[in-house]
Amino acid sequence: MEQPIAEVAVPRPLERTFDYRIPEHLSGLLPGVRVRVPFGRDQVVGYVLQRKAHSAFGGKLQPLIDCLDDAPLLSPAALALAHWMVQYYVCPLGLVLQAMLPQRLHPSRPSRNKQVVVARPLPQTLGAIEQLRGVAPQQARLLKTLLGYDNLTVRELLDLTGCSYGPLRGLLLKGWVELQSKPLCGVENRFHERPKALTLNGAQQAAVDAITAAIGRGEGTFLLHGVNGSGKTEVYLNAVRMALETDKMALVLVPEISLTPQLLSRFRSRFGQRLAVLHSALTEAGRAREWSRLCQGEARVVLGVRSASLVPLERLGLIVIDEEHEPSYKQASPEPRYHARTVALQRGKLEGAVVLLGSATPSLETFWRCETGQIQRLSLPERVVSAPAPRVRLVDMNAVHGWLSPVLERALADTLQAKKQAMLLLNRRGYGVAFCKPCQHTQRCPRCGIVLVFHLKQAQLRCHYCNYVSPHTSCERCGAAFELIGAGTQRVETKLKRLFPSTCVERMDSDTVRRGAHAALLERFRSGQIELLLGTQMIGVGHDFPGVGLMGIVDADTLLSVPDFRAAERSFQLLAQAAGRAGRGEQRAEVIVQTHHPQHYIVQHALRNDYEAFAKEELAFRKAHRYPPYATLIRVSLRHKNEDSALQQALKLQAALADVACDVVGPSKGLPFRWRGRCRWELLLKTEDPKLVKPALLERVKQLGLDKSATLNVDP
DNA sequence: AGCACGCCGACT
DNA sequence: GTCGGCGTGCTC
Numbered sequence: 001m002e003q004p005i006a007e008v009a010v011p012r013p014l015e016r017t018f019d020y021r022i023p024e025h026l027s028g029l030l031p032g033v034r035v036r037v038p039f040g041r042d043q044v045v046g047y048v049l050q051r052k053a054h055s056a057f058g059g060k061l062q063p064l065i066d067c068l069d070d071a072p073l074l075s076p077a078a079l080a081l082a083h084w085m086v087q088y089y090v091c092p093l094g095l096v097l098q099a100m101l102p103q104r105l106h107p108s109r110p111s112r113n114k115q116v117v118v119a120r121p122l123p124q125t126l127g128a129i130e131q132l133r134g135v136a137p138q139q140a141r142l143l144k145t146l147l148g149y150d151n152l153t154v155r156e157l158l159d160l161t162g163c164s165y166g167p168l169r170g171l172l173l174k175g176w177v178e179l180q181s182k183p184l185c186g187v188e189n190r191f192h193e194r195p196k197a198l199t200l201n202g203a204q205q206a207a208v209d210a211i212t213a214a215i216g217r218g219e220g221t222f223l224l225h226g227v228n229g230s231g232k233t234e235v236y237l238n239a240v241r242m243a244l245e246t247d248k249m250a251l252v253l254v255p256e257i258s259l260t261p262q263l264l265s266r267f268r269s270r271f272g273q274r275l276a277v278l279h280s281a282l283t284e285a286g287r288a289r290e291w292s293r294l295c296q297g298e299a300r301v302v303l304g305v306r307s308a309s310l311v312p313l314e315r316l317g318l319i320v321i322d323e324e325h326e327p328s329y330k331q332a333s334p335e336p337r338y339h340a341r342t343v344a345l346q347r348g349k350l351e352g353a354v355v356l357l358g359s360a361t362p363s364l365e366t367f368w369r370c371e372t373g374q375i376q377r378l379s380l381p382e383r384v385v386s387a388p389a390p391r392v393r394l395v396d397m398n399a400v401h402g403w404l405s406p407v408l409e410r411a412l413a414d415t416l417q418a419k420k421q422a423m424l425l426l427n428r429r430g431y432g433v434a435f436c437k438p439c440q441h442t443q444r445c446p447r448c449g450i451v452l453v454f455h456l457k458q459a460q461l462r463c464h465y466c467n468y469v470s471p472h473t474s475c476e477r478c479g480a481a482f483e484l485i486g487a488g489t490q491r492v493e494t495k496l497k498r499l500f501p502s503t504c505v506e507r508m509d510s511d512t513v514r515r516g517a518h519a520a521l522l523e524r525f526r527s528g529q530i531e532l533l534l535g536t537q538m539i540g541v542g543h544d545f546p547g548v549g550l551m552g553i554v555d556a557d558t559l560l561s562v563p564d565f566r567a568a569e570r571s572f573q574l575l576a577q578a579a580g581r582a583g584r585g586e587q588r589a590e591v592i593v594q595t596h597h598p599q600h601y602i603v604q605h606a607l608r609n610d611y612e613a614f615a616k617e618e619l620a621f622r623k624a625h626r627y628p629p630y631a632t633l634i635r636v637s638l639r640h641k642n643e644d645s646a647l648q649q650a651l652k653l654q655a656a657l658a659d660v661a662c663d664v665v666g667p668s669k670g671l672p673f674r675w676r677g678r679c680r681w682e683l684l685l686k687t688e689d690p691k692l693v694k695p696a697l698l699e700r701v702k703q704l705g706l707d708k709s710a711t712l713n714v715d716p
Numbered sequence: 717a718g719c720a721c722g723c724c725g726a727c728t
Numbered sequence: 729g730t731c732g733g734c735g736t737g738c739t740c
Binding site: 005007008010012014016017018019020021037038039040041055057059060061062641705708 | 734736738739740
Binding site for chain 1: 717718719720
């Protein structure tokens, strides 16, 4: 064997790669395959980077154990992307490769038969819905939902409608629906919404034409700027089709699949078996099945969440990022930390793929790229569904006692009376904040210094940052009974249920929603079962709920006061999306924003829906303070069991960075300050020359022996 | 990251 | 006399 040695990256936070002897029976081993190798005392799955004739390693080489793949999973392009990520995000190659590839492959699981619910022929069913409306509303809703989808399992149907089995049994007994046993090869047949024929309007067609031309050239980056309901999805579908027609693959990223069942079903009905779906709720076997469909060339389109941005694909022609401004595209932990939008833009360059970003309220990074000519903007000005723009009202809370203004209360009553739905956005969970009137003391988390929030159900004070629970049930300083001030979702819920006793009020925040239940709750709201939905930003202000007559922002100030340089951007996005929501038919929707700062530029720009004015003003701020997109931020956390040691390490590193061309801000206490028994001190580096600063930083960290305690976080 | 080796305090 | 703390160093 001419090159009997394989260089392997292992999935450990290590810079170095390791050489292994290739045993005789694996002499055909190719770079890009996964191999099982001995590593220390255990075995790990590593990734073959290249073959070589000699190793620089002094010791005795171990042989690799076996090979997991017949063909390489990592193309040269995928390896190039991985190497770029290693440099850009300053993280180990093995961890990047681990994130790009599945942990398993070869599912070859026989498709099992599953019970699916089937509605009787359409005309009869439509009649039945009419018949049932009023007498059995739950049964009517079940039937209505069934009409929208193909191949729903019983579980899925009940989840979607929020019904129990009772109403379904009623329908079965009446013979309106029946259960059939069908082979469901997992995900690919599910949520198969019936296709509707659609023609493109002028702006949509112009966008598709521009993208098509770019796909032909093999380069181009676009922003599809259009409000909700302006038909972005139809442009995506057509752009993907054009990519397929030129024999290329397409990658479509969404913030969270479970929250966009309509988008998923439209892609399914358009691309059928050519679509692979990758999201975080998939089992390892399900993921392997989608992967093998991709490897075998059956699937040509990938619809997925953040992690799908890393999937290696041959002949990638188009990457779509829907709602590109969404923070869920950023992976904070575990390593590799990355931003799917940044990765996608780089992939576009490396692989000759067109990148299409879609949003109603683009991120400032994207807006800036448009301004500087790196991205071409395609606007979709009109709503496809014609509905009047909502009426927006601002309530100055300085003149109001309590958290609920008479204006909002009145509007809620009127909306519910008119049998329309209402949404309330409130960004604070829990009940309220513990304030002691006698000694003017507000209880704070001893670890994080953050104000503690009272939770009614457990009757305890909790830190929303680190989950610390306070042992105190009265003022920790003077022992007096504290007063609960401010409004959290629990308090607002209590009050609303008292004000509107006959209304179905639901609260949606991370305290009430267990993982994966978002979609079901939102579907119940969409179907009208819930009349008043109260929640934190997870209620998905951007989604289209046509039955909503009133959208209330209970406290715009809590959005603005978040200590993060992106807080203003996030606030604008939430307010603008709320103000941009459509009504139904001729009905005008209403938006009410309560704030103590009605003249704040974010509030003013959002309510006028003046994205450009907001973006320009905010960019000036970012430039003045050296924030992205003008500078790169690198946050360095130093963790140590001993608080003072962590601080000393931070100071030592700061001193060592004195000659590096960057601003070093801090050290400051990290949040949460204590995590797994370790304290965190942080440095914030601001630089216009990240290519120079990153290697220098890494070198100093190693020099000072801080590898174990330091974590680097490159933004974005 | 794991996991070993290795050198100093409280216990059968 | 041992058990066990976590500080340094290695994994081809």
